[in-house]
Amino acid sequence: xxxxxxxxxxxxxxxxxxxxxxxxxxxxxxxxxxxxxxxxxxxxxxxxxxxxxxxxxxxxxxxxxxxxxxxxxxxxxxxxxxxxxxxxxxxxxxxxxxxxxxxxxxxxxxxxxxxxxxxxxxxxxxxxxxxxxxxxxxxxx
Amino acid sequence: xxxxxxxxxxxxxxxxxxxxxxxxxxxxxxxxxxxxxxxxxxxxxxxxxxxxxxxxxxxxxxxxxxxxxxxxxxxxxxxxxxxxxxxxxxxxxxxxxxxxxxxxxxxxxxxxxxxxxxxxxxxxxxxxxxxxxxxxxxxxxxxxxxxxxxxxxxxxxxxxxxxxxxxxxxxxxxxxxxxxxxxxxxxxxxxxxxxxxxxxxxxxxxxxxxxxxxxxxxxxxxxxxxxxxxxxxxxxxxxxxxxxxxxxxxxxxxxxxxxxxxxxxxxxxxxxxxxxxxxxxxxxxxxxxxxxxxxxxxxxxxxxx
Numbered sequence: 001x002x003x004x005x006x007x008x009x010x011x012x013x014x015x016x017x018x019x020x021x022x023x024x025x026x027x028x029x030x031x032x033x034x035x036x037x038x039x040x041x042x043x044x045x046x047x048x049x050x051x052x053x054x055x056x057x058x059x060x061x062x063x064x065x066x067x068x069x070x071x072x073x074x075x076x077x078x079x080x081x082x083x084x085x086x087x088x089x090x091x092x093x094x095x096x097x098x099x100x101x102x103x104x105x106x107x108x109x110x111x112x113x114x115x116x117x118x119x120x121x122x123x124x125x126x127x128x129x130x131x132x133x134x135x136x137x138x139x140x141x
Numbered sequence: 142x143x144x145x146x147x148x149x150x151x152x153x154x155x156x157x158x159x160x161x162x163x164x165x166x167x168x169x170x171x172x173x174x175x176x177x178x179x180x181x182x183x184x185x186x187x188x189x190x191x192x193x194x195x196x197x198x199x200x201x202x203x204x205x206x207x208x209x210x211x212x213x214x215x216x217x218x219x220x221x222x223x224x225x226x227x228x229x230x231x232x233x234x235x236x237x238x239x240x241x242x243x244x245x246x247x248x249x250x251x252x253x254x255x256x257x258x259x260x261x262x263x264x265x266x267x268x269x270x271x272x273x274x275x276x277x278x279x280x281x282x283x284x285x286x287x288x289x290x291x292x293x294x295x296x297x298x299x300x301x302x303x304x305x306x307x308x309x310x311x312x313x314x315x316x317x318x319x320x321x322x323x324x325x326x327x328x329x330x331x332x333x334x335x336x337x338x339x340x341x342x343x344x345x346x347x348x349x350x351x352x353x354x355x356x357x358x359x360x361x362x363x364x365x366x367x368x369x370x371x372x373x374x375x376x377x378x379x380x381x382x383x384x385x386x387x388x389x390x391x392x393x394x395x396x397x398x399x400x401x402x403x404x405x406x407x408x409x410x411x412x413x414x415x416x417x418x419x420x421x422x423x424x425x426x427x428x429x430x431x432x433x434x435x436x437x438x439x440x441x442x443x444x445x446x
Binding site: 026071073 | 202203204258259265268269271285286303305306356415416417418419420421422423424425428429431432433434435436
């Protein structure tokens with residue numbers, strides 16, 4: 001019985017010690033204490049490396065339209081997650097959760113994104129150190 | 142007990158690797174080299190080092206606030222989902238405790254760089270600056286962008302790295318290393334065949350880079366390299382779908398002894414390597430620096446009040 005127990009113990013270590021992945025750390029650029037939910041219209045999706053950037057027009061309570069930029073994962077990571085270049089056509093109404101940039105500009109690190117039909121996509125980078133940087137957890141602390 | 146388990150696992154893995162190497166003959170290229178060609182991936186959820194209670198994974202991942210928030214998800218939520226795992230306790234297999242023997246000054250340098258990343262672009266790792274993930278750092282698992290294509294021609298082996306769109310040209314024709322006046326981010330690779338194993342000897346590094354750049358390497362990320370860095374990689378194809386990769390790293394100015402990483406590369410002929418043009422949208426550097434300036438401004442306002 002000793003060998004199976006050792007194998008099982010090694011398996012637990014593997015699960016607990018799963019490695020992380022990110023081009024850069026979340027906390028240096030974004031503030032995990034400032035979650036933001038943006039409701040707006042897609043104006044452009046930049047499929048750039050090392051991170052994609054989603055541009056969204058957000059209407060403020062006083063009727064003004066403010067442009068926001070939302071950082072996403074690397075294009076190859078998003079592609080393998082099921083995204084393609086048609087996923088977010090300009091004009092699409094979305095709700096996206098994220099965390100605000102530390103410099104106070106209208107930029108955010110993206111997380112869960114909801115389409116008009118209720119379908120959810122995870123646009124963020126995983127393993128950045130962002131709070132809840134896992135699908136379904138963005139915006140939670 | 143943990144040391145015993147680590148030693149047991151290391152022995153078991155070594156035994157299984159040796160058995161595999163003895164029972165399988167790799168195919169040959171037309172000019173007689175062992176054939177390593179194809180698309181390979183390095184997915185694994187095995188931690189880089191054996192964890193220790195003295196570790197500060199949030200800080201290694203760049204947590205500036207000391208909030209202790211989680212450092213990220215399980216790798217099952219990255220590209221790794223459903224992929225093969227290694228059976229090892231850590232990717233570092235020597236020293237036997239699975240811990241890289243880093244000199245204190247090098248850890249202090251890493252700590253300064255991570256804590257002051259908002260102050261100066263020189264404190265970013267070469268990966269964040271889109272220069273390179275390094276050699277051997279570029280082959281340490283990052284969790285995504287995990288494809289490697291190996292191509293062989295007479296007198297050369299080439300490795301194309303999906304992350305971050307890098308290519309290594311490794312001469313295997315017996316030519317000597319470049320002279321000591323050449324100092325390169327990724328050093329100067331020279332290969333030769335030891336039986337079925339491709340052995341790559343790398344010297345001629347500059348002192349600007351770092352052996353490991355991504356957060357998955359935790360405590361080793363952002364540890365500086367010196368011009369004395371010497372790396373020896375070994376690529377051994379042990380069956381149709383597996384290359385055993387190991388690398389011995391020595392840098393007497395940075396580490397108290399040499400250390401070794403061992404891990405498999407998995408053949409995935411259907412895997413597509415995507416372009417990763419790292420510079421085209423690398424806003425992380427200016428945005429991080431602007432975040433620091435905003436913090437400085439708010440601190441000045443508070444002081445003035």
